[in-house]
Amino acid sequence: xxxxxxxxxxxxxxxxxxxxxxxxxxxxxxxxxxxxxxxxxxxxxxxxxxxxxxxxxxxxxxxxxxxxxxxxxxxxxxxxxxxxxxxxxxxxxxxxxxxxxxxxxxxxxxxxxxxxxxxxxxxxxxxxxxxxxxxxxxxxxxxxxxxxxxxxxxxxxxxxxxxxxxxxxxxxxxxxxxxxxxxxxxxxxxxxxxxxxxxxxxxxxxxxxxxxxxxxxxxxxxxxxxxxxxxxxxxxxxxxxxxxxxxxxxxxxxxxxxxxxxxxxxxxxxxxxxxxxxxxxxxxxxxxxxxxxxxxxxxxxxxxxxxxxxxxxxxxxx
Amino acid sequence: xxxxxxxxxxxxxxxxxxxxxxxxxxxxxxxxxxxxxxxxxxxxxxxxxxxxxxxxxxxxxxxxxxxxxxxxxxxxxxxxxxxxxxxxxxxxxxxxxxxxxxxxxxxxxxxxxxxxxxxxxxxxxxxxxxxxxxxxxxxxxxxxxxxxxxxxxxxxxxxxxxxxxxxxxxxxxxxxxxxxxxxxxxxxxxxxxxxxxxxxxxxxxxxxxxxxxxxxxxxxxxxxxxxxxxxxxxxxxxxxxxxxxxxxxxxxxxxxxxxxxxxxxxxxxxxxxxxxxxxxxxxxxxxxxxxxxxxxxxxxxxxxxxxxxxxxxxxxxxxxxxxxxxxxxxxxxxxxx
Numbered sequence: 001x002x003x004x005x006x007x008x009x010x011x012x013x014x015x016x017x018x019x020x021x022x023x024x025x026x027x028x029x030x031x032x033x034x035x036x037x038x039x040x041x042x043x044x045x046x047x048x049x050x051x052x053x054x055x056x057x058x059x060x061x062x063x064x065x066x067x068x069x070x071x072x073x074x075x076x077x078x079x080x081x082x083x084x085x086x087x088x089x090x091x092x093x094x095x096x097x098x099x100x101x102x103x104x105x106x107x108x109x110x111x112x113x114x115x116x117x118x119x120x121x122x123x124x125x126x127x128x129x130x131x132x133x134x135x136x137x138x139x140x141x142x143x144x145x146x147x148x149x150x151x152x153x154x155x156x157x158x159x160x161x162x163x164x165x166x167x168x169x170x171x172x173x174x175x176x177x178x179x180x181x182x183x184x185x186x187x188x189x190x191x192x193x194x195x196x197x198x199x200x201x202x203x204x205x206x207x208x209x210x211x212x213x214x215x216x217x218x219x220x221x222x223x224x225x226x227x228x229x230x231x232x233x234x235x236x237x238x239x240x241x242x243x244x245x246x247x248x249x250x251x252x253x254x255x256x257x258x259x260x261x262x263x264x265x266x267x268x269x270x271x272x273x274x275x276x277x278x279x280x281x282x283x284x285x286x287x288x289x290x291x292x293x294x295x296x297x298x299x300x301x302x303x304x305x306x307x308x309x310x311x312x313x314x315x316x317x318x
Numbered sequence: 319x320x321x322x323x324x325x326x327x328x329x330x331x332x333x334x335x336x337x338x339x340x341x342x343x344x345x346x347x348x349x350x351x352x353x354x355x356x357x358x359x360x361x362x363x364x365x366x367x368x369x370x371x372x373x374x375x376x377x378x379x380x381x382x383x384x385x386x387x388x389x390x391x392x393x394x395x396x397x398x399x400x401x402x403x404x405x406x407x408x409x410x411x412x413x414x415x416x417x418x419x420x421x422x423x424x425x426x427x428x429x430x431x432x433x434x435x436x437x438x439x440x441x442x443x444x445x446x447x448x449x450x451x452x453x454x455x456x457x458x459x460x461x462x463x464x465x466x467x468x469x470x471x472x473x474x475x476x477x478x479x480x481x482x483x484x485x486x487x488x489x490x491x492x493x494x495x496x497x498x499x500x501x502x503x504x505x506x507x508x509x510x511x512x513x514x515x516x517x518x519x520x521x522x523x524x525x526x527x528x529x530x531x532x533x534x535x536x537x538x539x540x541x542x543x544x545x546x547x548x549x550x551x552x553x554x555x556x557x558x559x560x561x562x563x564x565x566x567x568x569x570x571x572x573x574x575x576x577x578x579x580x581x582x583x584x585x586x587x588x589x590x591x592x593x594x595x596x597x598x599x600x601x602x603x604x605x606x607x608x609x610x611x612x613x614x615x616x617x618x619x620x621x622x623x624x625x626x627x628x629x630x631x632x633x634x635x636x637x638x639x640x641x642x643x644x645x646x647x648x649x650x651x652x653x654x655x
Contacts, residue, residue: 213472
């Protein structure tokens with residue numbers, strides 16, 4: 001593709017601001033600040049997640065004027081989907097959806113479709129940059145239903161699947177839950193809830209025996225099963241076609257950002273563009289973890305990783 | 319209920335007492351109301367859901383919980399939990415236990431899941447001390463229970479412990495194949511309106527979903543269940559009982575956990591329920607027969623697919639069942655039924 005396009009600074013700020021506010025809302029102890037953030041949340045032009053329902057309903061009346069998503073960036077929660085989405089969404093040929101993530105609670109076609117831009121907006125961008133796409137970045141793996149919902153939205157949709165070292169992802173998932181449920185955990189209902197190491201040991205035992213694991217508010221079934229990527233990836237390949245799936249290894253993306261992001265742009269057929277670094281705003285809070293439990297987790301995941309390497313024909317050296 | 323069929327309760331003093339007919343009628347009507355609400359126009363269904371009731375079979379109105387939360391409502395500490403996986407007949411078990419005159423009724427058999435992760439919201443749905451005192455005065459003893467279907471969620475084991483670390487647990491286990499098929503049909507019934515939406519067009523049917531889960535579950539993949547049950551865990555995983563039981567034993571001790579075979583409960587309810595009453599230290603009482611409750615109506619089933627997948631499911635669950643039999647030293651003979 002010969003055309004070269006340039007990232008707009010205010011687009012990057014918009015993306016960063018959406019995550020920043022979401023984080024502040026969960027971390028703030030001030031009711032006033034929370035109320036102000038909630039008020040601002042009603043009128044954003046781009047959301048990180050949780051679009052207010054009235055915004056969706058307001059867009060419901062012109063669904064036929066809206067386009068279907070061309071791509072879906074996915075993976076398990078805390079795999080780097082938010083960071084990578086900031087690089088994809090900053091591309092001038094990508095028309096922003098209303099929200100980075102589709103709701104994983106509100107399963108209705110209008111709710112999904114209303115998030116995407118109007119044909120007119122897309123056409124305008126196409127005229128300006130030579131290409132126009134839209135999509136979403138919902139990290140729904142390992143849940144399977146979103147695969148079928150996306151297939152319905154667009155059976156030819158392209159998927160970018162980000163896979164992160166399972167041990168790192170699991171730890172990050174726990175830390176993220178701590179941030180989101182920090183205040184909740186002070187409630188007497190949580191007084192016997194095991195800490196990280198205990199929880200992981202219980203889950204390692206349970207998952208092998210096909211048990212459920214801990215179902216907490218953020219990611220409703222087991223920390224460990226979220227890091228076993230093979231089964232959901234296999235289903236995506238079956239339903240959406242292997243040729244429509246582009247795999248990104250998270251560590252590779254964190255280190256060789258420009259190279260990896262350009263690979264994604266090529267896969268989506270986007271015009272050449274030099275990505276602008278995005279502030280890392282979606283990191284998990286710090287948390288001390290022993291080497292011992294890390295080793296136990298690494299041994300636990302090893303056989304699952306080997307099956308994954310075989311499935312994708314690549315060794316990620318996790 | 320026929321007055322002649324009134325059941326007798328015996329106090330420790332051997333003085334016979336009538337069963338609480340009002341309560342039994344309340345339990346029976348709650349199920350009827352719930353099933354009716356899925357047979358009527360959507361707006362009427364919303365009305366049913368918002369209607370204030372002293373007892374709901376499934377999820378009470380949020381406003382009722384909020385009100386109980388605002389007004390003085392000192393909850394009794396739950397003495398026990400009666401639970402199981404979705405469609406394990408734990409509903410039937412729960413209503414037999416609730417029917418006992420000494421058991422104070424919670425607001426609902428299945429607690430509302432919306433604000434569930436805080437103790438005060440759970441307690442707002444449990445029986446109050448005031449109810450307990452009234453029952454105590456009348457029958458000499460009052461107990462409170464927790465009745466939601468929480469299996470296989472590990473988190474819930476620890477949340478239960480927070481409610482009362484010394485509680486007794488009665489767990490209902492049902493033939494895994496029957497449970498899976500009813501779980502599917504129940505989900506279909508609850509979501510029948512929602513699933514008319516075109517976004518569900520690509521979702522596989524019963525047999526394809528369960529075959530997909532049979533491939534995915536041993537590889538530790540997730541399943542397909544949603545709307546009811548423990549989210550994104552899969553229909554099949556809800557029928558693999560051993561990991562949950564082991565964790566229950568680990569947290570509460572095996573002496574505090576009683577296992578009830580759902581088949582036996584259905585066929586021989588008086589004997590089974592009296593054992594449960596004994597385990598929960600409830601005074602002797604002959605339970606009034608209750609119809610099987612919470613079973614999905616026929617029209618939500620897919621008999622053709624059920625037939626097709628039943629054999630495969632039996633084979634799938636066989637090794638898990640054998641492990642369970644060995645651990646509990648009980649053969650439930652689910653393969654034969």
